[in-house]
Amino acid sequence: MKLNTLTAHEILDLYHQNKTTAKDVFSSVNQQIEKADKDVRAYIRLSQKTIDYKNISQKDFPIPIAIKDNMCMLEEETTCASKILTGFRSPYDATVIEKLKKSGAMIIGNTNMDEFAFGSSTENSYYGPTHNPWNLHCVPGGSSGGSAAAVAAHEAIWAIGSDTGGSIRQPASFCGVVGLKPTYGRVSRYGLIAFASSLDQIGPITKDVRDAAILLNIIAGYDPKDSTSADLPVPDYTKSLFNNVKGLKIGIPKEYFIAGMDSEVKNAIMEAICVLKNFGAEFSDISLPHTEYAVATYYIVATAEASSNLARYDGVQYGLRKIPEQKRKSAIVDMYEETRDTGFGDEPKRRIMLGTYSLSSGYYDAYYLRGLKVRTLIKKDFDQAFGQVDAIITPTAPTTAFKIGEKTADPLSMYLSDIYTISANLSGIPAISIPCGFSKDNLPIGLQIMAKPFDEETLFRIAYTYEQNTDWHKKQVGV
Amino acid sequence: MITPDDVRKVASLARIYLREEEVRHLTKDLEKILDYIGKLEKLNIADIEPTSHVLPLKNVYREDRLQEPLSQKEALQLAVEKHAGCFKVPKVIE
Numbered sequence: 001m002k003l004n005t006l007t008a009h010e011i012l013d014l015y016h017q018n019k020t021t022a023k024d025v026f027s028s029v030n031q032q033i034e035k036a037d038k039d040v041r042a043y044i045r046l047s048q049k050t051i052d053y054k055n056i057s058q059k060d061f062p063i064p065i066a067i068k069d070n071m072c073m074l075e076e077e078t079t080c081a082s083k084i085l086t087g088f089r090s091p092y093d094a095t096v097i098e099k100l101k102k103s104g105a106m107i108i109g110n111t112n113m114d115e116f117a118f119g120s121s122t123e124n125s126y127y128g129p130t131h132n133p134w135n136l137h138c139v140p141g142g143s144s145g146g147s148a149a150a151v152a153a154h155e156a157i158w159a160i161g162s163d164t165g166g167s168i169r170q171p172a173s174f175c176g177v178v179g180l181k182p183t184y185g186r187v188s189r190y191g192l193i194a195f196a197s198s199l200d201q202i203g204p205i206t207k208d209v210r211d212a213a214i215l216l217n218i219i220a221g222y223d224p225k226d227s228t229s230a231d232l233p234v235p236d237y238t239k240s241l242f243n244n245v246k247g248l249k250i251g252i253p254k255e256y257f258i259a260g261m262d263s264e265v266k267n268a269i270m271e272a273i274c275v276l277k278n279f280g281a282e283f284s285d286i287s288l289p290h291t292e293y294a295v296a297t298y299y300i301v302a303t304a305e306a307s308s309n310l311a312r313y314d315g316v317q318y319g320l321r322k323i324p325e326q327k328r329k330s331a332i333v334d335m336y337e338e339t340r341d342t343g344f345g346d347e348p349k350r351r352i353m354l355g356t357y358s359l360s361s362g363y364y365d366a367y368y369l370r371g372l373k374v375r376t377l378i379k380k381d382f383d384q385a386f387g388q389v390d391a392i393i394t395p396t397a398p399t400t401a402f403k404i405g406e407k408t409a410d411p412l413s414m415y416l417s418d419i420y421t422i423s424a425n426l427s428g429i430p431a432i433s434i435p436c437g438f439s440k441d442n443l444p445i446g447l448q449i450m451a452k453p454f455d456e457e458t459l460f461r462i463a464y465t466y467e468q469n470t471d472w473h474k475k476q477v478g479v
Numbered sequence: 480m481i482t483p484d485d486v487r488k489v490a491s492l493a494r495i496y497l498r499e500e501e502v503r504h505l506t507k508d509l510e511k512i513l514d515y516i517g518k519l520e521k522l523n524i525a526d527i528e529p530t531s532h533v534l535p536l537k538n539v540y541r542e543d544r545l546q547e548p549l550s551q552k553e554a555l556q557l558a559v560e561k562h563a564g565c566f567k568v569p570k571v572i573e
Contacts, residue, residue: 087557089556091549091554184534185534198531227541295515296515296516299516307493311494316568317558319557323569324496331569331571331573332568332569332571333494334569335569337496340493341496353486353490353495353505353509354509356489356493357485367516373530374527376529376530377522377527379533412512415512428534453533
């Protein structure tokens with residue numbers, strides 16, 4: 001048994017039995033990176049720090065972990081997969097990184113992503129695309145595609161991603177791994193390079209549900225450095241891993257099962273529902289009437305926040321600075337404009353433009369304010385649904401992984417691949433994606449479970465019960 | 480309907496220099512996206528409060544206690560150009 005193919009909790013068991021060491025586990029992961037990453041390209045760069053194995057072995061969780069390239073790590077390069085942040089070395093650790101380091105995590109390196117997390121395929125990276133380990137011609141999903149691909153290809157034991165509109169769950173679905181977006185406020189965003197501050201949330205990408213619970217235990221909690229983190233007690237999530245869903249009420253929203261949805265995806269979800277029924281879950285049909293407006297609302301809210309957050313990349317304090325050869329406006333404005341033209345790729349430009357447009361005078365009421373009001377309607381749909389049910393089940397994505405290049409020419413069709421995940425961010429609720437089958441082309445299918453705010457425990461209970469009684473998560477990729 | 484002139488104006492607000500080819504592409508892309516977003520006009524939003532944030536938070540205060548800030552040296556470490564303990568930029572007033 002290769003160590004790198006194990007889950008974190010299996011490795012922790014081996015440590016307790018003195019059957020392996022942190023050094024052996026790390027070296028087994030490194031060997032796999034050497035073998036597979038030239039094809040998968042999950043990592044942008046590997047950490048240059050030497051690991052103090054003696055010290056690490058005394059800690060609780062000495063597990064190799066991959067980090068999405070948008071979390072600040074002291075003295076190491078973090079770029080958001082953008083040219084504009086080339087050479088950026090943070091003078092501090094993100095809170096999540098600080099917590100991981102304290103737990104004994106061995107940081108492998110930074111994983112690839114869509115530039116500034118703008119995308120659903122990891123193709124919008126300055127460093128080139130990541131390939132899906134199940135089929136190298138396909139995308140791994142995005143924007144945390146590198147993290148999901150690294151876990152699926154056993155180039156990491158587990159990983160950290162961030163999710164603004166599905167960026168943990170959709171790549172987890174495409175790569176056949178577990179991905180959790182916690183409730184907004186559950187995990188500190190301090191040191192996460194901001195995309196849309198009212199939607200962003202950090203979460204685990206793992207090989208199974210137990211690992212997701214352990215990793216959330218490590219990273220969750222209130223942080224005075226993030227004023228939007230919730231000052232609420234954090235339960236021990238491993239205690240909600242019951243193999244039993246008796247009496248739990250689960251809703252199936254009719255708006256998510258529409259004509260034209262991929263039949264293999266639909267069948268896999270229907271079979272998953274049968275499995276959970278057999279273990280005592282009570283299903284009912286529910287309605288989330290504003291579902292069809294979620295993507296439009298998201299692309300107003302998220303781009304408006306992004307255009308404001310990305311204003312800081314101006315060539316003044318860090319990162320790239322470019323000055324045009326010929327004077328156009330004034331020395332300082334030319335510097336801003338040239339830096340941002342050269343440093344940002346096409347998708348960041350498109351989103352900054354869309355966000356600036358909807359915030360600009362004359363359009364604010366028609367777009368931004370209207371978007372915020374529709375967000376209220378979407379959130380109310382969930383409030384009402386959770387009056388009747390404990391959780392909601394849907395597909396994570398409308399299709400399995402698509403081909404590299406298939407959607408790059410049409411931004412709108414790319415945006416629509418997040419149709420099932422976006423609402424959880426707009427309403428702030430937790431949601432998890434777990435493997436629930438494979439297409440005839442051997443590509444993974446993901447099941448999404450959503451729950452009430454701060455009720456990750458119900459997510460874990462349902463996901464764990466499903467996983468304990470199916471074998472999808474055990475299927476191994478061949479890279 | 481968004482015109483190339485609108486795109487140029489927004490680019491200027493966003494401080495992004497666009498070549499003519501980019502203006503053409505972005506006009507087309509934005510028009511398509513705005514057209515899709517236009518579906519929100521179908522909804523009656525009278526009397527609906529906007530949601531800019533999902534948590535019921537208001538005036539979050541921190542303890543009024545002095546903490547060690549980043550040193551000037553650390554803050555300037557990544558500066559492209561610096562001078563006398565400051566970030567140096569091209570002329571602001573000409």
